[in-house]
Amino acid sequence: MRFIHRGVLGLTMLLIPAGAGAQTPAPPRLVLVCAPCHGFDGVGHDRTIPNLAGQHRDYLVGQLTAFRSGQRIHPTMNFFSGQMTREELQGIVEYYSALPRP
Numbered sequence: 001m002r003f004i005h006r007g008v009l010g011l012t013m014l015l016i017p018a019g020a021g022a023q024t025p026a027p028p029r030l031v032l033v034c035a036p037c038h039g040f041d042g043v044g045h046d047r048t049i050p051n052l053a054g055q056h057r058d059y060l061v062g063q064l065t066a067f068r069s070g071q072r073i074h075p076t077m078n079f080f081s082g083q084m085t086r087e088e089l090q091g092i093v094e095y096y097s098a099l100p101r102p
C-alpha cells in the first residue's frame, strides 16, 4: 500500500511540467481543449478570439455559464462550454485568471 502511494506521488511529480513556477500555475489537462484558440498563455490566436489571461474570474465564469445555457450565443463556445462540467470549467477559469495579462 505504502509502495503504491509513493508510486502515484512520483508519477504526479513527473506530470508537473518543469519550470512551472509559483507565478504560472500548471494548466489543468482540459485546457488542451481551449488552447487551440485561446492559447495556453490565454492570448487569443486571432482578432476574433478574446484574451482570457488575467481576466476576472467572476467574469469568465459568468460568460461560460451564459454560453452553456445559450443565453450568450456563439456556436463554437456554446459547444465547448457544454463539453465539460462546471467544476472542470472552474478549474480552467482558475488557470486563465491567474495568468499575467498580455
Ligand code: HEC
Pocket: 033, 034, 035, 036, 037, 038, 048, 049, 050, 051, 052, 060, 063, 064, 073, 074, 076, 077, 080, 081, 092, 093
Ligand atoms: C474553436 C475556437 C475556440 C475554442 C476551442 C474555445 N473557444 Fe472560447 N471563444 C472563442 C471565440 C471565437 C470567442 C468569442 C465569442 C464571441 O465573439 O462572442 C470565445 C469566447 C470565450 C469566452 C468569453 C470571453 C469574453 O471576453 O467575453 C470565454 C470565457 C471562453 N471563450 C472560454 C473558453 C474555454 C474555457 C474554452 C475551453 C473549454 C474555450 N473557450 C474554447 C473560440 C474558442
